[in-house]
């Protein structure tokens with residue numbers, strides 16, 4: 463009877479004393495975690511700071527959540543952002559300068575978080591394509607300089623939170639973001655949507671599969687499946703990132719085989735060069751101009767559909783297709799899929815999202831491939847950037863072929879092209895940092911449970 467009223471006070475004293483007792487080492491870290499978790503319990507709100515270090519610039523996002531992982535606005539904004547250019551990879555020979563270039567972003571993030579919550583606010587940095595490309599030695603030095611910068615801030619920082627993230631992780635976070643914003647996260651896997659994200663360097667396919675399909679996944683070679691616990695539900699996620707099949711990279715793949723001849727995907731009258739990842743490709747049109755059928759043959763070849771399929775059921779280039787299923791029934795297509803669909807009037811370019819079918823891409827491709835000059839193309843499609851005009855036939859034929867021959871979609875399957883998702887009164891951009899923040903908060907919540915269990919253990923000891 464004595465212990466009951468005594469309980470809360472003991473709890474508090476324990477929390478104050480423990481970090482002092484175990485100041486160092488692995489145990490010390492765990493203890494600090496415990497105090498943080500309990501503080502989270504008390505304040506009822508959690509801030510997370512995510513840096514997206516891309517090739518052209520670095521952007522910081524500050525998110526705020528309640529205990530149930532509902533996103534809460536900060537001063538009327540769902541996602542407080544700031545950006546600096548150029549990207550970290552531009553400072554490849556000066557890591558210190560790379561770190562100081564993002565110091566203003568860190569300062570802004572710190573100032574966004576209330577003073578009393580700073581110590582329990584995780585700060586993470588995920589570097590994508592830019593740092594992947596400059597090689598490990600240089601990127602390690604840059605990341606180290608950023609780690610020093612972060613360790614000196616008043617936010618909660620751990621060394622392994624400043625890393626290069628893989629295309630697979632990017633695809634995973636993107637899936638989390640999309641399903642979260644659409645209100646599906648926490649539903650069983652069959653009530654979630656699949657996400658196809660066509661970036662510049664790679665394209666990611668991500669969807670949830672059944673436990674049974676996951677148990678039949680190929681066990682040799684790469685790991686296609688990861689397990690996640692999000693909003694109280696366990697998911698088996700199939701994610702694959704196809705490097706060299708992003709929109710910019712695919713152009714290089716398509717031009718490679720015609721470097722010494724004309725290319726039927728290039729718009730009439732163009733005779734130039736295409737630069738990608740340090741290599742130069744000739745981009746020469748035929749005297750008869752672009753041609754849908756001949757371009758498509760070229761694209762099919764670039765997809766490498768006849769690659770050896772060592773696992774059953776491949777998409778292209780020898781990659782396992784994930785087994786399909788209900789998690790892939792509804793597909794959301796992002797980034798370059800959305801931009802091209804908007805630029806070529808496949809969807810309403812003023813809306814943040816729209817429905818279409820692969821056949822719509824095919825029809826649009828047939829129209830662009832029949833254009834006779836860049837002038838004609840720019841008159842008809844005023845939103846297309848000048849540098850993209852020679853490639854209007856190629857890009858659309860590629861997207862159509864990727865969806866159908868590559869991913870096996872039916873011509874008439876309805877898909878959603880998406881840039882911004884309606885979320886209450888907000889239209890946040892669907893990008894990976896929010897998914898990373900949600901995963902961080904989900905992990906913190908389960909740690910909170912662990913902390914409670916740990917306390918139970920001590921109180922009995």
Ligand SMILES: *[C@@H]1O[C@H](CO)[C@@H](O)[C@H](O)[C@H]1NC(C)=O
Nearest residue numbers: 565610611612613614615616
């Ligand atoms: C650490 O932060 C303090 C102020 O917050 C600053 O004066 C100092 O220069 C920083 N040190 C490093 C190594 O960045």
Ligand SMILES: *[C@@H]1O[C@H](CO)[C@@H](O)[C@H](O)[C@H]1NC(C)=O
Nearest residue numbers: 717718721722741742743744
């Ligand atoms: C394409 O040909 C040009 C010469 O016309 C050469 O400089 C370039 O390296 C070639 N590119 C590839 C990828 O082979």
Ligand SMILES: *[C@@H]1O[C@H](CO)[C@@H](O)[C@H](O)[C@H]1NC(C)=O
Nearest residue numbers: 678679680773774775784785
């Ligand atoms: C391949 O597809 C068949 C037929 O749809 C299915 O029965 C089998 O489980 C699949 N195998 C894998 C590894 O996905």
